[in-house]
Structure formats: structure tokens, C-alpha cells
Amino acid sequence: MALLASYSDPADAALALDALKRGGVPHESHQVEEDGLEFIQIQVSDEEFDRACEVIEQHDTELMESRQEEHRRRSGCPTCGAPELSHRDDIDCSGSITGISSVMECKKCGRLFPR
Ligand SMILES: [Zn+2]
Numbered sequence: 526m527a528l529l530a531s532y533s534d535p536a537d538a539a540l541a542l543d544a545l546k547r548g549g550v551p552h553e554s555h556q557v558e559e560d561g562l563e564f565i566q567i568q569v570s571d572e573e574f575d576r577a578c579e580v581i582e583q584h585d586t587e588l589m590e591s592r593q594e595e596h597r598r599r600s601g602c603p604t605c606g607a608p609e610l611s612h613r614d615d616i617d618c619s620g621s622i623t624g625i626s627s628v629m630e631c632k633k634c635g636r637l638f639p640r
Contacts, residue, residue, distance in 0.1 A: 529568060529569050531567070538554065550573050550576055550580055552568065553569075603638055605636075607632065609632040610630065610632065625639035
């Protein structure tokens with residue numbers, strides 16, 4: 526067996542294990558303790574190692590992209606995705622019944638949207 530990856534976050538490990546399962550790569554996972562920290566190690570057979578690496582690399586890329594996308598959606602302009610936003614203090618939402626607490630303006634495309 527060869528050590529493919531080790532994860533300190535069980536959620537990350539679960540996602541990686543799921544990716545391997547979807548990729549049809551036989552694997553084993555063990556919980557290990559090192560210097561008081563718990564890790565989840567994923568092992569694959571030597572023959573499967575290269576293929577498993579590809580699956581994990583692909584998985585990491587997808588994960589990073591989806592996290593960036595999520596971050597962009599949460600923090601940037603909903604229209605163009607620009608992160609430069611300004612807070613429109615001049616628009617008072619305190620009496621709003623819609624639950625909008627403030628209005629943001631995109632510095633790039635000028636879109637106003639609630640936050
Ligand atoms: Zn914009």
C-alpha cells in the first residue's frame with residue numbers, strides 16, 4: 526500500500542474518500558495519531574497510486590474552484606463578481622420590512638443590491 530494523502534479535517538477526508546469512490550479507486554482509510562493530532566490517512570495499492578493521484582488532484586481543483594465560486598458569490602457583486610463594493614450609507618433601510626439591512630453598490634458596474 527502507498528500513502529496517498531492525509532487529512533487533519535474529517536470533512537476534507539470524507540470528500541476525498543467520496544471522490545475516490547466515484548473514481549472507482551479502491552482505497553483504505555485509517556485514523557492515526559501523531560503528536561497528539563489526529564489525521565485521516567488514505568492509502569491505495571501501489572498499482573492504483575497514479576490513478577488515485579489524478580483523482581485527488583482533480584478533486585482538489587474542483588473543490589478549490591467551488592470554494593472560490595462560493596466566496597465570490599458571497600462577497601462580490603452578484604452581476605459581475607467584482608469584489609470592490611461600497612456601502613451606500615445614504616440609502617436608509619432601517620424602516621425596511623424586507624429584512625434588508627444595507628445596500629451595497631458595485632464600483633465596477635454600478636449595480637445596487639441588498640446585503
Ligand atoms: Zn458589478
